[in-house]
Structure formats: C-alpha cells, structure tokens
Amino acid sequence: MKMRNPPVNSLSLEFLTELLISLEKLESDKAFHAIILTSDCPGIFSAGLDLMEMCGRDPTHYAEYWKAVQELWLRFYLSHLVVISAINGVNAAGGCLLALSCDYRVLADNPKYAMGLNETLLGIIAPFWFKDTLVNTVGHRTAERALQLGLLFPPAEALQVGMVDKVVPEDQVLSAARSELAQWLAIPGHARQLTKSLMRKPTADRLLKERDADIQNFVRFISRDAIQKALRVYLEKLKQKKT
Numbered sequence: 001m002k003m004r005n006p007p008v009n010s011l012s013l014e015f016l017t018e019l020l021i022s023l024e025k026l027e028s029d030k031a032f033h034a035i036i037l038t039s040d041c042p043g044i045f046s047a048g049l050d051l052m053e054m055c056g057r058d059p060t061h062y063a064e065y066w067k068a069v070q071e072l073w074l075r076f077y078l079s080h081l082v083v084i085s086a087i088n089g090v091n092a093a094g095g096c097l098l099a100l101s102c103d104y105r106v107l108a109d110n111p112k113y114a115m116g117l118n119e120t121l122l123g124i125i126a127p128f129w130f131k132d133t134l135v136n137t138v139g140h141r142t143a144e145r146a147l148q149l150g151l152l153f154p155p156a157e158a159l160q161v162g163m164v165d166k167v168v169p170e171d172q173v174l175s176a177a178r179s180e181l182a183q184w185l186a187i188p189g190h191a192r193q194l195t196k197s198l199m200r201k202p203t204a205d206r207l208l209k210e211r212d213a214d215i216q217n218f219v220r221f222i223s224r225d226a227i228q229k230a231l232r233v234y235l236e237k238l239k240q241k242k243t
C-alpha cells in the first residue's frame with residue numbers, strides 16, 4: 001500500500017477514508033495475507049493528521065474527522081493481516097501512530113527521516129490511545145519523555161529506543177520489509193492472528209469503550225480558542241520556513 005497524498009501525505013478526511021477503504025478491500029480478499037505500508041511522496045512517510053481538518057472548522061466536522069481517525073487506528077491496529085511499514089521518509093505524529101500500529105517497522109537510514117509523536121510541539125496533546133500505542137512499543141519511561149518533549153527520533157535513536165525494528169540503507173527499505181514478511185507468513189495464520197489479538201485487544205478496547213467520550217473530548221479541546229491559535233501559529237511557521 002503506497003500512500004500518495006502530496007505534498008506531505010497529511011491524513012485528511014478524504015485520505016483517511018481512502019486508506020480505510022483500501023484496507024477493508026485487502027482484508028476481505030482471502031488471497032491477501034499481508035500489507036507493506038510505504039509512501040509514494042519522496043522523503044516523506046506522513047506529516048500526520050491534516051492540520052487543516054483541525055483548524056477553523058465547526059464541531060460537526062471535528063467530530064466526523066476524529067471518528068475517522070479512530071476508525072483508521074482501530075482497523076490498522078487490529079488487522080488480521082500482517083502489516084509491515086517500510087518507512088521511507090519523515091514521519092510525524094498521526095503518521096507515526098500509523099507505523100506504530102503495524103506489526104514490524106523498517107526505517108530508511110537517512111538522518112532527515114525522524115519519527116515520533118510530536119504533538120506537544122504544536123501545543124496539543126497525544127490522545128490516550130496514541131500514548132498507549134507508544135508505551136506498548138517503547139515502554140513507559142521512553143514514552144513519557146518522548147511524549148512530553150515531542151521528540152522526533154532520527155533512525156539510530158528510533159532503533160535504539162525500539163520505535164523501529166530495523167534501520168537499513170534507503171534503497172533497501174522495501175526489500176528488507178519483504179524479507180521480514182517471509183518470517184511472519186511462515187507462522188500458521190490463525191495462531192498468529194489470535195496472538196496479535198491477545199496482545200492488542202485490551203489497548204483497543206480502552207478506546208472502543210470510550211469512543212464517543214473521546215470524540216467529545218477532542219471536539220471540546222480542539223475548539224478552544226487557545227488551541228486554534230496555537231495551530232494557526234504552527235501552520236504559519238511551516239509556511240514561513242519557505243521564505
């Protein structure tokens with residue numbers, strides 16, 4: 001699955017919906033057993049959630065958007081397919097969440113390709129299920145520091161803290177993901193799937209039990225004047241970077 005939403009693969013409502021539909025199609029076709037998730041945007045895996053979906057819109061839109069974000073995470077996190085990410089670019093916040101929801105992560109060895117949950121740098125907060133997904137991957141202490149400081153880890157550090165499983169030269173990221181896949185596909189499918197569910201269901205259930213409350217929290221939080229202002233300032237900084 002090659003993500004293509006130029007220029008930065010931001011996860012707009014439309015793009016989230018496309019990803020969901022693609023995932024559902026693959027999951028319902030018995031011929032498919034695995035996905036390699038990668039990017040078609042040079043140097044960028046994903047810039048995360050689309051800030052334009054969270055800025056200057058109305059509460060109904062925020063609620064619709066957040067429901068789609070939740071849905072994408074739940075579907076990827078619990079997918080019965082083997083999902084491996086071949087991370088071939090910088091990978092921020094919501095994009096990093098997507099990679100953390102995969103079964104295995106290969107990152108291209110380029111110092112520009114940092115990844116992490118950098119929400120605090122924008123003046124926002126990583127929701128509890130983003131946090132849980134990170135804790136499940138790197139452990140509590142590393143996650144606590146990474147989340148508070150909004151750290152984006154370059155490849156060597158991402159590997160060292162366990163945010164990714166392998167770092168390889170850029171031109172080998174897809175072939176390394178394919179080689180890894182062979183090991184996962186050699187395991188009897190039902191045993192692997194049940195084990196995945198055993199490991200992940202408690203985390204997913206936390207959100208499933210509080211889905212509506214989580215949407216309401218998001219809408220309340222994102223609608224605050226101070227948060228809207230912080231997002232506008234951040235977007236402005238991104239634009240000014242060019243001049």
Ligand SMILES: CC/C=C\C/C=C\C/C=C\CC/C=C/CC(=O)SCCNC(=O)CCNC(=O)[C@H](O)C(C)(C)COP(=O)(O)OP(=O)(O)OC[C@H]1O[C@@H](n2cnc3c(N)ncnc32)[C@H](O)[C@@H]1OP(=O)(O)O
Pocket residue numbers: 007008010044046047048049050051052090092093094095118119122124125126127217218221222235238239241242
């Ligand atoms: C008490 C609390 C209770 C409850 C709390 C409940 C909920 C919590 C609340 C909120 C949680 C919300 C969670 C959000 C998670 C996210 O994913 S936020 C997004 C974080 N992403 C980033 O910080 C990345 C930002 N982008 C960049 O750093 C760079 O763009 C990047 C390094 C990816 C690429 O750099 P470069 O190649 O130089 O490209 P440009 O920077 O020039 O960008 C090109 C154009 O794209 C626009 N853009 C970039 N990122 C985004 C984005 N995420 N969304 C929308 N648009 C983006 C950028 O502005 C440029 O636009 P232009 O061409 O100037 O029009």
